[in-house]
């Protein structure tokens with residue numbers, strides 16, 4: 001397959017507005033009238049909204065009921081100027097963030113441990129993970145004199161850990177998961193060495209949605225005197241409610257003594273507007289290694305809890321508003337709907353003989369095929385308007401069930417389209433091919449060789465007007 005053709009296909013997916021909508025690669029001489037700007041923004045919105053609104057997208061928009069979205073937008077619009085970097089100008093934002101942290105911590109077992117569980121609000125799951133890894137690096141340097149830090153993570157852990165490894169100079173030991181796609185307990189322990197500062201498990205990992213054996217792993221970490229981070233970015237706001245509803249949820253939170261930090265995304269199943277997450281620690285001492293403090297700068301004393309300086313207070317207000325408006329009852333009800341729908345989807349996929357579901361997941365359902373090309377099936381689904389997440393090694397695809405999929409008829413339509421796509425690929429074996437899925441995009445890209453360079457070029461394209 002030729003690369004130019006792939007690039008052409010990607011370009012039409014990434015830059016659909018070229019030549020069709022006004023372009024501003026320089027300032028317009030006179031500013032546009034506000035109504036005209038609003039009109040343009042609305043046009044883009046209306047072109048993009050139907051796909052996620054109708055439940056055709058995996059993950060991405062986790063709530064999306066218009067009343068809830070309007071409410072989030074209203075809160076943001078009231079506080080859009082707020083910046084918690086100015087602690088004394090907007091103490092309300094600090095209050096919101098303190099309460100977001102506390103509510104999240106108590107959902108995740110803070111009541112059931114003797115230690116104090118503390119944390120901060122960040123801009124998203126990746127930042128929460130970056131912060132936790134930086135915290136362990138600085139903790140280990142100060143307390144254990146480790147200058148060549150290493151982390152042990154299962155192969156399913158989110159790439160944000162790899163990003164942290166690159167950004168902060170922490171050597172990464174990625175341990176293959178077992179045949180059941182859960183972290184391999186023995187192999188994880190064997191990967192620990194004197195430079196190991198932290199071990200990681202996910203509840204659940206992004207690819208296949210199968211929770212790692214956090215209880216065993218965190219005990220191993222504890223016995224070695226290293227940190228243990230549970231990445232609950234995805235499941236943190238769903239699994240606690242699933243457990244209350246009687247679903248089988250292995251322990252993954254601060255009830256386990258060995259768990260010393262967690263990441264948990266308000267902007268996923270917390271149903272908040274995009275741009276917030278929570279990172280939690282066992283004890284204030286550990287959290288202190290996250291902070292950045294400057295005492296001798298000409299600009300005065302400077303204290304910053306996270307990676308960014310100025311921060312969007314309006315988003316923290318919106319996250320707080322989501323938590324307190326939904327309450328326990330709202331989260332429980334949302335979880336009930338999502339888990340019921342996910343069960344329906346899982347059962348439906350299992351009923352298609354050419355497909356198999358990976359493991360027995362609760363709400364992120366990964367599936368593959370022994371006889372057909374799963375990427376070809378995904379491509380046909382894409383043409384039918386669906387947007388799933390492609391996985392690799394082994395080839396598979398997943399759907400992360402959200403409230404969007406709980407709307408009437410969505411799960412049924414998905415299963416019908418999936419069945420038809422399987423049939424289509426069976427009839428058209430020529431559309432098979434080995435492809436590389438791009439995270440966050442539906443299109444699969446067939447590439448051999450210079451994938452890394454190609455993806456750098458792809459990002460260059462993204463930032464072209």
Ligand SMILES: *Cc1c(COP(=O)(O)O)cnc(C)c1O
Pocket residue numbers: 124125126127129158160202204205206231232233234265277
């Ligand atoms: C989404 C996700 C992340 C990263 O979160 P972002 O908000 O995209 O930065 C990390 N871990 C898991 C398991 C996730 O699902």
